[in-house]
Amino acid sequence: MTRVTQGDIDPEIVKALEAILLVAVEPVTVKLLAQVLEQPTATVEVLCNRLAAAYDEAGHGFALVSVAGGFRLQSRAEVSSYVERFILDGQQARISAAALETLAIIAYKQPISRTQISAIRGVDPESVLRTLQARGYITELERSDGPGLAVMYGTTPLFLERLGVNALENLPPISDFVPDANVVEALEAGLRVVPDTTP
Amino acid sequence: MTRVTQGDIDPEIVKALEAILLVAVEPVTVKLLAQVLEQPTATVEVLCNRLAAAYDEAGHGFALVSVAGGFRLQSRAEVSSYVERFILDGQQARISAAALETLAIIAYKQPISRTQISAIRGVDPESVLRTLQARGYITELERSDGPGLAVMYGTTPLFLERLGVNALENLPPISDFVPDANVVEALEAGLRVVPDTTP
Amino acid sequence: MTGLEPQSQVTRARSGTLVQMPYAVSTPVFEGPFDLLLHLILQQEVDIHEVSLSRIVEAYLVELDKMKSLDLEVATEFLLIAATLIDLKTRRLLPTVDDGDLDEELALWEERDILLARLLDCKTFKDVAAVMQHLIERAELSQPRLAGPDERFESLMPDMLEGVTPLRLQRAFLRATEPKAPVSIDLFHVAPIRASVADALEELLLSLPTSGPTSFRTIVQGITDRIEVVVRFLALLELFKQGRVELVQAERFGDIAVVWNADATFDDMGAIDNYDG
Numbered sequence: 001m002t003r004v005t006q007g008d009i010d011p012e013i014v015k016a017l018e019a020i021l022l023v024a025v026e027p028v029t030v031k032l033l034a035q036v037l038e039q040p041t042a043t044v045e046v047l048c049n050r051l052a053a054a055y056d057e058a059g060h061g062f063a064l065v066s067v068a069g070g071f072r073l074q075s076r077a078e079v080s081s082y083v084e085r086f087i088l089d090g091q092q093a094r095i096s097a098a099a100l101e102t103l104a105i106i107a108y109k110q111p112i113s114r115t116q117i118s119a120i121r122g123v124d125p126e127s128v129l130r131t132l133q134a135r136g137y138i139t140e141l142e143r144s145d146g147p148g149l150a151v152m153y154g155t156t157p158l159f160l161e162r163l164g165v166n167a168l169e170n171l172p173p174i175s176d177f178v179p180d181a182n183v184v185e186a187l188e189a190g191l192r193v194v195p196d197t198t199p
Numbered sequence: 200m201t202r203v204t205q206g207d208i209d210p211e212i213v214k215a216l217e218a219i220l221l222v223a224v225e226p227v228t229v230k231l232l233a234q235v236l237e238q239p240t241a242t243v244e245v246l247c248n249r250l251a252a253a254y255d256e257a258g259h260g261f262a263l264v265s266v267a268g269g270f271r272l273q274s275r276a277e278v279s280s281y282v283e284r285f286i287l288d289g290q291q292a293r294i295s296a297a298a299l300e301t302l303a304i305i306a307y308k309q310p311i312s313r314t315q316i317s318a319i320r321g322v323d324p325e326s327v328l329r330t331l332q333a334r335g336y337i338t339e340l341e342r343s344d345g346p347g348l349a350v351m352y353g354t355t356p357l358f359l360e361r362l363g364v365n366a367l368e369n370l371p372p373i374s375d376f377v378p379d380a381n382v383v384e385a386l387e388a389g390l391r392v393v394p395d396t397t398p
Numbered sequence: 399m400t401g402l403e404p405q406s407q408v409t410r411a412r413s414g415t416l417v418q419m420p421y422a423v424s425t426p427v428f429e430g431p432f433d434l435l436l437h438l439i440l441q442q443e444v445d446i447h448e449v450s451l452s453r454i455v456e457a458y459l460v461e462l463d464k465m466k467s468l469d470l471e472v473a474t475e476f477l478l479i480a481a482t483l484i485d486l487k488t489r490r491l492l493p494t495v496d497d498g499d500l501d502e503e504l505a506l507w508e509e510r511d512i513l514l515a516r517l518l519d520c521k522t523f524k525d526v527a528a529v530m531q532h533l534i535e536r537a538e539l540s541q542p543r544l545a546g547p548d549e550r551f552e553s554l555m556p557d558m559l560e561g562v563t564p565l566r567l568q569r570a571f572l573r574a575t576e577p578k579a580p581v582s583i584d585l586f587h588v589a590p591i592r593a594s595v596a597d598a599l600e601e602l603l604l605s606l607p608t609s610g611p612t613s614f615r616t617i618v619q620g621i622t623d624r625i626e627v628v629v630r631f632l633a634l635l636e637l638f639k640q641g642r643v644e645l646v647q648a649e650r651f652g653d654i655a656v657v658w659n660a661d662a663t664f665d666d667m668g669a670i671d672n673y674d675g
Contacts, residue, residue, distance in 0.1 A: 018260030061217025134546035363537030
């Protein structure tokens with residue numbers, strides 16, 4: 001990394017930059033990077049370009065590219081055939097009940113954060129979000145200004161397309177919901193004053 | 200990347216390996232990598248380890264680690280403060296002491312039933328089990344053959360991932376935790392039947 | 399009770415603590431009877447020579463009170479352990495008594511060994527849990543790559559939504575958002591429990607001398623709080639140990655006959671008055 005940090009830049013900043021780019025799921029703007037790294041945007045811009053060049057030169061299987069107004073790591077085009085094979089070999093065809101529930105919550109409540117989903121389902125949706133995002137059914141909506149603010153999720157046009165629906169407004173309404181019998185029964189049993197264990 | 204491909208390995212394979220690791224969303228087994236790269240598993244194993252060492256040596260902000268039975272790219276711990284600032288939303292809800300103790304029992308005694316856990320802890324673990332299952336740390340294994348067909352619990356790959364451990368065998372041996380002599384003595388003294396007549 | 403009343407209660411409960419703390423189901427300082435006993439012994443707050451059983455009981459009651467719920471399993475386990483402790487204590491305080499019944503003696507030893515083994519188990523997994531916590535904290539310093547393949551590979555993704563209709567999606571949403579029936583819901587109406595062995599002793603000392611022969615079930619008749627039953631049982635054991643009452647249980651799980659021992663002296667009464675519940 002010494003080649004990247006020529007001049008007066010702390011090598012720690014380059015390390016941090018690489019770490020952030022690795023964990024980022026969407027392209028990261030130079031502005032946001034500058035904020036997190038506490039560096040001038042010009043410096044960050046230069047660093048990103050140097051890093052991209054260094055990856056190219058070293059012949060890594062990944063590349064740092066400028067896309068959609070930000071920087072992101074992606075696999076290198078020349079080894080795409082391997083990546084394709086990997087995706088096809090590791091695929092899982094059917095959606096799980098948990099994933100469908102999470103997807104439904106996002107569809108009806110978007111924009112919604114991971115914490116909010118977790119509060120509704122009582123389950124941390126992390127791995128499900130990974131899957132749904134990898135399949136392109138959901139996406140991170142634009143983060144509000146500044147680092148550390150909650151990522152909000154929403155559904156994609158692909159999601160609507162696969163569901164055969166024109167627009168979100170055309171999803172079946174959920175306002176007239178009445179709990180069905182077994183739910184009411186379960187709740188009633190829970191509230192019974194005398195437990196069933198009495199002989 | 201030349202240092203990684205010393206010997207007769209095609210540099211293209213290392214590139215492909217890096218590209219696959221970059222697009223993977225969970226640890227990739229050496230077996231799957233070998234299949235996609237069309238290389239012997241032994242070769243892939245060596246390659247992964249060399250790649251991990253090369254990343255360490257070059258001082259990258261990311262690392263290749265062996266966790267939960269596979270390899271994955273992750274951000275380096277030493278720049279965690281920057282990464283945390285970048286993804287505040289990703290904070291895990293802390294796990295309670297009760298849940299952690301139950302998880303420890305399951306990790307070391309699996310497959311284990313709810314009744315068996317209850318016998319060890321003196322507390323019905325039902326709600327804790329539900330929490331742990333909801334978070335994906337434990338799963339129901341096959342039912343035991345005995346009467347009543349008790350549900351048996353075991354830990355999941357996600358549990359290993361969260362602990363940063365490669366396999367159950369890599370957890371510290373339980374013998375390391377058997378209370379030492381003075382603790383045993385203190386407990387024994389507390390429960391002694393015959394009054395202490397020694398001076 | 400109609401179907402709608404409980405639902406409104408549950409909704410209220412959900413908007414309260416349940417939803418806000420989905421993982422904090424129970425985080426008392428002491429998680430169960432072994433945990434508490436382990437703590438008391440290892441802190442050497444209790445020397446079994448002068449064991450203040452009431453202190454263990456009160457400490458446990460305080461924890462139960464904090465939990466704002468009373469678990470039958472917990473109460474039962476606690477009762478068993480308390481009984482064993484009293485038995486051990488009695489045996490220690492009366493070393494010169496000729497141990498006539500060898501079976502009884504062996505049974506007590508066995509009880510005590512089981513208790514010891516369980517305490518050791520408890521300690522072992524407590525320590526393991528601490529190490530696991532450390533591992534988790536260390537692992538959390540590194541975040542995994544989760545971005546997945548970029549859009550160039552989108553067409554390769556199998557359609558997981560095949561067969562998923564808008565109606566199925568709606569049902570999944572309703573399933574996900576429907577009020578869940580928490581197990582502890584039946585405890586919301588329970589008022590905070592106030593119970594101590596000292597109070598129970600006082601009550602028994604007032605009633606037993608004049609009541610004539612009675613039984614445990616009669617004493618706890620009409621009492622619905624399990625902990626109220628527990629403290630009366632412990633108070634009876636205390637009186638038994640002090641020779642104030644005779645206890646006879648004809649069969650396992652049978653009722654316990656309670657007979658006041660009128661021959662006891664007034665000195666003993668003083669001792670009971672000082673019982674530091």
